[in-house]
Amino acid sequence: MSIYKKILGSQFNKLHPKLQKRYAFSNGAPFIAKGTMKKIQRGPKILYPIFLLGTKCKLLFPEHGTNIPFTITNTPLIGPNGEEQIHWERTFYFGKKKRYFNALMSFDSKRNLIKDYLGEPSPLYSDLAFIVSSTGDLKIESRKQRLVLGKVEIPLPKIFQGLATVTEKYCEEKDVIQISVDVRNPLIGLIFAYEGEFNLDDME
Incomplete structure (x- = not known):
C-alpha cells in the first residue's frame, strides 16, 4: 500500500480515479509525466541569494517565467530503516538550463502525516497534511518545519517558515492533471509559486 493510501485511508477512494491511479503506485513502478508550467513566480529580489543557493541542493532557483516545460518523476523506494519512501524529482527547463525542486517523502504512522525532506541534500523538513476535496481534488498543506543541518x-x-x-x-476536458503550488512566509509573503498541467500518457 502506498504511503498516500495510508495517510488518506478511506478518503483515498474519494479522489478522482485519475488521481487515485497517480498516487497508488500499485505495481511499484515510477510515475513519470511531462507538461508545462503556465507561470513560475518567485518572491522579492532580497531573496535572490537564497534562491541561488537553493540550486546547489535542488530545492529553489532564481529563474521565473511563463510556459516553462517540465517533467515530474515519482519513484517508490525503500529507505535504510525499511520504510516506504517516494522520491519526487521535478525538473524545469529554462532553455538549456535545468532547475529542480526535489523531495523525499515517507509516512509517519504515529503522527499520521507525511514526512517531507526537501532538496538534495535536504536543508529543510516539513510535516505534510493531505486533504481530499468534495470534488475529488487533492490538497497538500505544509505544517511544522525544521532546519536540517546534517x-x-x-x-x-513560524515567522521563518515557508x-x-x-x-x-x-x-x-483536457485530460490533464492541473497543479498549483504556493509557498509563503508570514512576513515576506510570496516566496515561490507555480501553476501548470501535465498529461497522463505515461499513466495509461
Missing part, C-alpha cells in the same frame, strides 16, 4: 534538525518558528499549499485536480 543529523541535527532545528524546529523553525508554508506551502499544493493542489492537484484532474481536468476532464
Whole structure:
C-alpha cells in the first residue's frame, strides 16, 4: 500500500480515479509525466541569494517565467530503516538550463502525516497534511518545519517558515492533471509559486 493510501485511508477512494491511479503506485513502478508550467513566480529580489543557493541542493532557483516545460518523476523506494519512501524529482527547463525542486517523502504512522525532506541534500523538513476535496481534488498543506543541518534538525518558528499549499485536480476536458503550488512566509509573503498541467500518457 502506498504511503498516500495510508495517510488518506478511506478518503483515498474519494479522489478522482485519475488521481487515485497517480498516487497508488500499485505495481511499484515510477510515475513519470511531462507538461508545462503556465507561470513560475518567485518572491522579492532580497531573496535572490537564497534562491541561488537553493540550486546547489535542488530545492529553489532564481529563474521565473511563463510556459516553462517540465517533467515530474515519482519513484517508490525503500529507505535504510525499511520504510516506504517516494522520491519526487521535478525538473524545469529554462532553455538549456535545468532547475529542480526535489523531495523525499515517507509516512509517519504515529503522527499520521507525511514526512517531507526537501532538496538534495535536504536543508529543510516539513510535516505534510493531505486533504481530499468534495470534488475529488487533492490538497497538500505544509505544517511544522525544521532546519536540517546534517543529523541535527532545528524546529523553525513560524515567522521563518515557508508554508506551502499544493493542489492537484484532474481536468476532464483536457485530460490533464492541473497543479498549483504556493509557498509563503508570514512576513515576506510570496516566496515561490507555480501553476501548470501535465498529461497522463505515461499513466495509461
